[in-house]
Amino acid sequence: MIEEAFVERMKGYRVVDDFPILDPYYNVSGVDEPYLPSFGIVFKDGAVLNFPSENYFIRLDPDDVVGLAILGTPRSGLSIIGNYQQQNFYIMYDTKKSRLGFAPTKCAEILELFATLLLELNFAKLKYLNFVALIIAKNTTFTEKKCNVYASVMGPSERYCYNPALRWNPQVEEYFVKAYGADHFARISKALTQPSCYSCIRVNTLKSTSDSVIKKLSSLLQENGWLSEPSKGTDAANNSDGIATEPVVSDGSPDAALKNSFISKCKIPGLDYVVFVQGSGPHTIDYGYKEDKPPKEVIVSRKCAEAVLRGAHVYVPGVLACSAHVEKGEQVAVSVALEQPGADGGWGVDPFYFERNGLYIGQGISMMSRAGMFRVSQGVALDLNNRVFNLPSFNDLLEGEIFLQNLPSIITAHALDPQEGEKILDMCAAPGGKTTAIAILMKDNGEVIAADRSHNKVLEIQKLAAELGLKCITTYKLDALKSVQRISKSDNQDATQGGVNGSIQNPELPKSGLEKVSDTALGFSQDKVATLDQPKNGKYTSNAEHRKNMRVMRNGPGRNNTLGGRVEKCKGFFPNTFDRVLLDAPCSALGLRPRLFSGEDTMESLQSHSKYQRRMFDQAVQLVRPGGVIVYSTCTINPGENEALVRYALDTHKFLSLASQHPKVGGPGLVGGCQFPDGYQEEWLRPGEEDFVQRFDPSSELDTMGFFIAKFNVGGKDI
Numbered sequence: 052m053i054e055e056a057f058v059e060r061m062k063g064y065r066v067v068d069d070f071p072i073l074d075p076y077y078n079v080s081g082v083d084e085p086y087l088p089s090f091g092i093v094f095k096d097g098a099v100l101n102f103p104s105e106n107y108f109i110r111l112d113p114d115d116v117v118g119l120a121i122l123g124t125p126r127s128g129l130s131i132i133g134n135y136q137q138q139n140f141y142i143m144y145d146t147k148k149s150r151l152g153f154a155p156t157k158c159a160e161i162l163e164l165f166a167t168l169l170l171e172l173n174f175a176k177l178k179y180l181n182f183v184a185l186i187i188a189k190n191t192t193f194t195e196k197k198c199n200v201y202a203s204v205m206g207p208s209e210r211y212c213y214n215p216a217l218r219w220n221p222q223v224e225e226y227f228v229k230a231y232g233a234d235h236f237a238r239i240s241k242a243l244t245q246p247s248c249y250s251c252i253r254v255n256t257l258k259s260t261s262d263s264v265i266k267k268l269s270s271l272l273q274e275n276g277w278l279s280e281p282s283k284g285t286d287a288a289n290n291s292d293g294i295a296t297e298p299v300v301s302d303g304s305p306d307a308a309l310k311n312s313f314i315s316k317c318k319i320p321g322l323d324y325v326v327f328v329q330g331s332g333p334h335t336i337d338y339g340y341k342e343d344k345p346p347k348e349v350i351v352s353r354k355c356a357e358a359v360l361r362g363a364h365v366y367v368p369g370v371l372a373c374s375a376h377v378e379k380g381e382q383v384a385v386s387v388a389l390e391q392p393g394a395d396g397g398w399g400v401d402p403f404y405f406e407r408n409g410l411y412i413g414q415g416i417s418m419m420s421r422a423g424m425f426r427v428s429q430g431v432a433l434d435l436n437n438r439v440f441n442l443p444s445f446n447d448l449l450e451g452e453i454f455l456q457n458l459p460s461i462i463t464a465h466a467l468d469p470q471e472g473e474k475i476l477d478m479c480a481a482p483g484g485k486t487t488a489i490a491i492l493m494k495d496n497g498e499v500i501a502a503d504r505s506h507n508k509v510l511e512i513q514k515l516a517a518e519l520g521l522k523c524i525t526t527y528k529l530d531a532l533k534s535v536q537r538i539s540k541s542d543n544q545d546a547t548q549g550g551v552n553g554s555i556q557n558p559e560l561p562k563s564g565l566e567k568v569s570d571t572a573l574g575f576s577q578d579k580v581a582t583l584d585q586p587k588n589g590k591y592t593s594n595a596e597h598r599k600n601m602r603v604m605r606n607g608p609g610r611n612n613t614l615g616g617r618v619e620k621c622k623g624f625f626p627n628t629f630d631r632v633l634l635d636a637p638c639s640a641l642g643l644r645p646r647l648f649s650g651e652d653t654m655e656s657l658q659s660h661s662k663y664q665r666r667m668f669d670q671a672v673q674l675v676r677p678g679g680v681i682v683y684s685t686c687t688i689n690p691g692e693n694e695a696l697v698r699y700a701l702d703t704h705k706f707l708s709l710a711s712q713h714p715k716v717g718g719p720g721l722v723g724g725c726q727f728p729d730g731y732q733e734e735w736l737r738p739g740e741e742d743f744v745q746r747f748d749p750s751s752e753l754d755t756m757g758f759f760i761a762k763f764n765v766g767g768k769d770i
């Protein structure tokens with residue numbers, strides 16, 4: 052009877068029980084065997100309706116209260132265990148919250164909700180408690196707001212599409228609106244939610260050529276169906292990067308190439324070793340929605356979704372939830388669970404949150420059953436065969452010959468303008484994208500010091516340098532905030548400064564004597580002072596050879612920094628050691644695309660990035676010799692980390708001046724500033740300075756990530 056009444060009540064209303072239950076191995080009975088979970092409804096009078104089947108339509112009255120009880124194992128992060136016989140239940144969650152992303156407050160909320168309801172229910176009748184996913188009760192204390200969220204009616208076309216709105220912290224949003232204007236910021240915000248519609252490949256010119264890479268990629272992409280399949284999209288046209296040449300294909304069939312993807316050389320002067328592979332999107336996908344039968348779906352984490360939008364498949368760790376009864380080989384819709392505002396004012400991920408409208412990123416074939424997805428810890432869960440954005444994946448393709456890199460990053464290496472034989476410092480180098488670009492521009496001739504704070508990331512630089520066959524890169528684990536070597540009193544007796552022309556730049560340093568090169572303190576300035584080493588076997592050795600020999604002597608044979616697994620620590624470098632320094636600073640990364648959530652960045656966190664960057668910049672300034680160059684870059688749209696850093700640099704270090712950059716591809720910087728409510732005035736560029744910097748706007752025709760590059764000439768430091 053209840054069932055009938057209930058079905059009557061549900062007629063014609065939207066789905067509310069398509070929340071997939073997380074864990075098919077929830078073990079109520081103590082017997083470790085899988086079962087197929089189902090949904091249940093508990094009425095206030097204690098009656099329970101269990102739904103072993105798929106979807107039901109329920110309309111909630113305004114005074115209905117909805118609670119969601121979630122079953123899962125400690126492995127997946129959360130368990131609610133109901134023990135109706137002993138008339139108690141408790142909630143367990145372990146530290147692996149990342150899998151579900153539940154904040155404890157959320158669990159507490161659910162617990163509270165569950166507890167309140169249980170107290171009002173007749174326990175003895177809760178025979179399906181272990182399966183309960185949805186609870187409805189009348190006249191409890193839960194807010195109507197919650198009901199409204201669940202009760203809002205939504206059409207399938209609104210839901211089954213990709214149209215995310217990036218959430219920002221309100222103060223950050225206000226600040227950006229002041230900087231860019233509301234319309235422009237809305238366009239930037241929108242662009243950030245989408246990937247660039249092309250992949251940018253840097254050819255390792257020491258090993259290959261663009262033509263050869265294009266040929267190889269064309270046939271590889273053709274083999275994988277990329278150059279021959281008709282486009283799956285129906286609507287939006289491919290975005291043009293505005294800088295590609297005509298499509299190039301291997302088999303002379305331009306028609307085929309244009310259907311889905313094409314390969315072209317970059318036509319910016321000097322960048323013909325950069326190859327673009329055009330992707331497509333956003334496409335409209337038919338998810339097969341039927342009025343009373345929504346598609347089965349898999350909900351993935353935000354990070355997973357962002358990777359999928361860039362061309363990846365869905366891997367098991369990215370799966371947060373899955374509809375019931377999904378079997379291997381089934382077609383499923385893929386949506387993303389985004390952070391939602393929590394009761395505590397923070398953000399939490401709740402994969403059961405219903406509002407996933409506009410958050411569908413494609414369709415895929417499940418590579419394992421639903422049970423499998425929660426049993427194994429790795430592997431491909433879904434093969435995404437119908438994507439909102441189609442971008443070919445280049446994983447493991449042409450290893451050593453190519454490197455996938457954003458266009459602005461490639462341009463950063465050019466802005467530095469490294470010359471063969473020079474000494475370059477890349478202060479925050481990992482994973483080594485720009486380091487290797489610099490080394491290649493120098494034809495592997497000179498010395499590129501690649502430092503990073505993180506041991507493991509330094510290993511990544513080594514790996515990449517080895518893969519690309521670059522010998523001029525030396526890696527160190529070094530905190531950029533301590534990049535300048537402090538000289539102890541004893542060192543002073545035989546240490547010297549390292550200016551090119553012997554001028555003293557650092558008052559702490561002695562004025563004469565030879566610079567001490569210790570195992571770890573790496574001032575290279577002695578090479579500027581010394582010319583050639585003593586003849587050995589009647590031959591002079593170059594400085595580079597000498598340094599290499601020194602390294603071999605110190606480290607023993609076979610210990611090559613770019614091949615080995617060891618990371619050398621370094622105490623820093625003496626002032627004026629380098630011809631050029633790149634500071635590709637750690638930043639808020641608010642230019643990275645695609646990005647589906649930005650709510651966690653606050654004005655405070657943005658300002659702390661700025662402070663950190665200024666301190667690093669102060670170190671960079673000391674390490675470059677007079678006449679040298681500093682390039683500062685970030686991948687954020689935040690003027691506080693970009694133009695405001697330039698202002699700080701120019702106002703603090705009077706011997707710095709902005710330098711022109713080549714090639715100039717990005718747009719001008721922001722002039723003006725921003726007044727904060729506490730009276731603080733942030734200053735950006737002054738008129739006349741804006742064209743010296745390059746600002747890559749994600750909403751512009753170039754379709755790049757958000758990026759910023761400033762280049763400084765270092766004058767005489769005694770100003």
Ligand SMILES: C[S@@+](CC[C@H](N)C(=O)[O-])C[C@H]1O[C@@H](n2cnc3c(N)ncnc32)[C@H](O)[C@@H]1O
Pocket residue numbers: 460478479480481482483484485486502503504505508529530531532635636637638
């Ligand atoms: C923007 S990423 C650099 C990307 C790199 N330049 C590339 O193109 O591949 C910033 C790097 O700064 C490093 N980092 C953060 N704080 C640092 C510090 N205090 N000293 C040195 N490196 C730091 C991070 O480990 C990270 O690898």
